[in-house]
Amino acid sequence: MSSATDAFVQSNQPRFLDELKNFLRIPSISTLPEHAADVQRAAQFVADGLKAAGLENSAIIPTKRHPLVYADWLHAPGKPTVLCYGHYDVQPADPLELWTSPPFEPSVRDGNIYARGSADDKGQMYMHLKAVETLRAVNGTLPVNLKFLIEGEEEVGGGSIANYVAEHAPKLKADVALVSDTALYAPGIPTLCIGLRGLVYMEVEATGPSRDLHSGLYGGAAPNAVFGLIELLAKAKNSRGEIKIPGVYDDVEPPAPAEKESWAHLPFKERDFLRNEVGSTKLVGETQYSVLERIWARPTFEVHGIAGGFTGVGSKTVIPAKATAKVSIRLVPRQDPDKIVVAFRQFVKKHAPRGIKLDVRVLTASPGLVVNPDHPAIQVAARAFSDILQKSTVFIRSGGSIPIVGDFATHLGIPTILMGFGLPDDGLHSPNEKYSLDNYYKGIMTIAHFFEEYGSKALS
Secondary structure (H helix, E strand, C coil): CCHHHHHHHHHCHHHHHHHHHHHHCCCCECCCHHHHHHHHHHHHHHHHHHHHCCCEEEEEECCCCCCEEEEEECCCCCCCEEEEEEECCECCCCCHHHCCCCCCCCEEECCEEECCCCCCCHHHHHHHHHHHHHHHHHHCCCCCEEEEEEECCHHHCCHHHHHHHHHCCCCCCCCEEEECCCECCCCCCCEEEEEECEEEEEEEEEECCCCCEEHHHHCCCCCCHHHHHHHHHHCCECCCCCECCCCCCCCCCCCCHHHHHHHHCCCCCHHHHHHHHHCCCCCCCCCCCCHHHHHHCCCEEEEEEEEECCCCCCCCCEECCEEEEEEEEEECCCCCHHHHHHHHHHHHHHCCCCCCEEEEEEEEEECCEECCCCCHHHHHHHHHHHHHHCCCCEEEEECCCCHHHHHHHHHHCCCEEECCCECCCCCCCCCCCEEEHHHHHHHHHHHHHHHHHHHHHHHC
16 A cells, blocks of 8 residues: 555544544434434435545435435446445434433544444445545546445345345446445454355234233133244244254355364454353353354344333233234355245244234345355455554454345355454444444555555456
8 A cells, every 4th residue: 555545544534534423423224214314314425425535426316215325436447346335324322321422423432433323334334435535636546446336224124225236237247346344353353254144034923812801801711912922932942042943954054164263263262252242141052063153154043022012111911912023033155045934934833822823024034145265356355454454364254144245146246345344342233332443544544455456456
């Protein structure tokens, strides 16, 4: 990376921080209808930022829900094309009382910026814009062709962008995609994620009596929708963490021995993971597998919430007529989401409690995947990462899901470089979400360096 580029990032740190703060002040909560105007405002902020960075054809693309933002710069003939992805929408900030500072009034403390969306994904996505601005300011041009596609529905399933990618593959044609929405394995360790779990997210609605009933008059005879859900869900996974839905494990492939061996050399301590990240008294799950294998390379079944009956102050002795559970199954590579949905529906049908009608609604379904770490662009990214952080890049998987990566592989036929700069304790989706300012600035440098080296290697 040129000293001039490095110097530009250093000298513009105050401005880069102020601009990020302005972005973070927009409460672009995609799941809440009352914030629809804020989501639109965030889309405009991104579109304006892309244009200011020197990209062309900046456009806000309406969808059935929240808009996409597109821009490109295609004036590097013979050079590769990189498709940059990110999202400008954020999770709700509840519970507000647990935030040290207001979630949408960014606060800098101890070298971090605290705000909802700081790490997931506004702070990370914004690095791409600043890397482009930096390269154009220093060199007057860009070393690669670039396309940007930024969405506002990642936190609610990403349905619109999935449809757009499927329908506009020629427009989005590229050699590789670049996503910064993951984390370093540990502070100071350059990390490329090469594997993601997929996700099947569902609602299970239970219906018992035709209306809420008096538990004194009908208790012991009338079915209870809340308890019916509890009965069903308790059968889906046993106390050893084994999923009891037939067929779930049929297509699970273990990680390669070389990959497992590399994980064994990561600076991972189960005790620290329990204390610093999980915060409970014990870890759970399939103890015949290591913790990293359980969270990166094994399917899981989780219950995210149950709603139904009376939960207000005081007492109300009702037998609930309806109850809903939100559940998910994380998938590993080679598992087919459609096959898993069929297996779950069959499981629900077989284990429906007496008197309880159950309805399964699939909200999202996407497969897991593994990217070849030997791809030339990923090798360049690993070198760029190492150059800036001055340590060898490690390759890991993530237990999370980024559905767009699968869409890029399916419809565009390209791999995705998952080059994230978050940290494991950034508190994504939690109160006091943060993002390291040092990682923010070094991320801009790393991405710019990747663009430079990828462009030069393609011509050699």
